[in-house]
Amino acid sequence: MKERVLSGMRPTGALHLGHYHGALKNWVRLQSEMDCFYFVADWHALTTHYENREVIEKNVYEMVIDWLAAGLDPNACTIFLQSRIPEHAELFTLLAMGTPLGWLERVPTYKDQQEKLKDKDLATYGFLGYPLLQAADILIYKAKHVPVGEDQASHVELTREAARRFNHLYGREINAEEKVQASLSKLPKDSVKRFEKARKAYQETGDAKAMEGALGYIATAPELDEQDRERLGGYFKGTGKVILTEPHALYTQASKLPGLDGAKMSKSYNNSIAIREDRATLEHKVKRMPTDPARQKRTDVGDPDKCPVWQFHLVYSDEGQRQWVSQGCKTAGIGCLDCKQPIIEAILREQQPMLERAEPYITNPKIVRDIVDAGTEKARITARETMQDVRSAMGLNY
Numbered sequence: 001m002k003e004r005v006l007s008g009m010r011p012t013g014a015l016h017l018g019h020y021h022g023a024l025k026n027w028v029r030l031q032s033e034m035d036c037f038y039f040v041a042d043w044h045a046l047t048t049h050y051e052n053r054e055v056i057e058k059n060v061y062e063m064v065i066d067w068l069a070a071g072l073d074p075n076a077c078t079i080f081l082q083s084r085i086p087e088h089a090e091l092f093t094l095l096a097m098g099t100p101l102g103w104l105e106r107v108p109t110y111k112d113q114q115e116k117l118k119d120k121d122l123a124t125y126g127f128l129g130y131p132l133l134q135a136a137d138i139l140i141y142k143a144k145h146v147p148v149g150e151d152q153a154s155h156v157e158l159t160r161e162a163a164r165r166f167n168h169l170y171g172r173e174i175n176a177e178e179k180v181q182a183s184l185s186k187l188p189k190d191s192v193k194r195f196e197k198a199r200k201a202y203q204e205t206g207d208a209k210a211m212e213g214a215l216g217y218i219a220t221a222p223e224l225d226e227q228d229r230e231r232l233g234g235y236f237k238g239t240g241k242v243i244l245t246e247p248h249a250l251y252t253q254a255s256k257l258p259g260l261d262g263a264k265m266s267k268s269y270n271n272s273i274a275i276r277e278d279r280a281t282l283e284h285k286v287k288r289m290p291t292d293p294a295r296q297k298r299t300d301v302g303d304p305d306k307c308p309v310w311q312f313h314l315v316y317s318d319e320g321q322r323q324w325v326s327q328g329c330k331t332a333g334i335g336c337l338d339c340k341q342p343i344i345e346a347i348l349r350e351q352q353p354m355l356e357r358a359e360p361y362i363t364n365p366k367i368v369r370d371i372v373d374a375g376t377e378k379a380r381i382t383a384r385e386t387m388q389d390v391r392s393a394m395g396l397n398y
């Protein structure tokens, strides 16, 4: 069984090369290594764009076409739509009952985004709660890994805290103490004594060796069945039964492509190149990119470190080409348009297969809808199973 990975993107418009290099390329690589679930986070888009409902539907399918164009293969990963699986909202509501407000208020992106998006009123309950909705998105699929950039690490940490709290609150069986004693009574008395001693050492001093020995013992003791093992494991660690699995942040090396002006690439900053940009627009955009301000004239020398075009060479050029740029810039041996030409060609080469892959989906949008429908059906099976466990643990299965 491959381990499960979960990731999503908000459908806020056509994707750009920053998305491709920062996340999508990595998604494409992961789909052959792990059981990847990728979802369109349309509810998340509403947390910041709740006034723009009419653009969301168009953006959803445009974005899925971008994913497929980038190389996601619906036979190798599961592509689905968050809002079509209401179980996400149910888990979010149930997690919200026991989540302290302070956990959400201290998520760094909460204040950051409010600062950055000053033109929007983000003093909303939905915006405060979106990291918990994200936690529900992850936990409902029992995902082991979540590919993230460093700025989202706090969201994965919140998800882990939410899972731990849930397991602590609801992972205890009814009559847990008696059931533990019944499981222990299957073991020889000496072994029970050693097990209790190790448990005390672990719970009082965090003795990892004691835990390793005791859990190793119960994992192989022939007197115990699977249920005993799980129960005694939870009793040992003081965690109870694991209902929601804590995920891990998957940090991967992604090359960061800045915007045309050197700031973060973003459609709202007007500094982006779309994944499926037409040739003329692409050429126009790159040719107009700002350069080192010291190079006013062709004969002025420049410094690549002060130029956004250089950042593009770091992503698109090999060592030889970079040397040509560095040397040519510092000696005024090349002009800025010469320097930009290989970037234009590299992006065109990168985009060509993407445009070809996108073509059948643009011509026949029904295929895209069918892909999303099939992925959503598949994802929903897991979401339903998790919710059955969750409801039963919370005493809601009446």
Ligand code: SF4
Pocket (backbone or CB within 6 Å): 291, 292, 295, 302, 303, 304, 307, 308, 309, 310, 325, 328, 329, 330, 334, 335, 336, 337, 339, 340
């Ligand atoms: S030559 Fe290239 S790196 Fe140097 S300033 Fe011009 S565009 Fe930038």
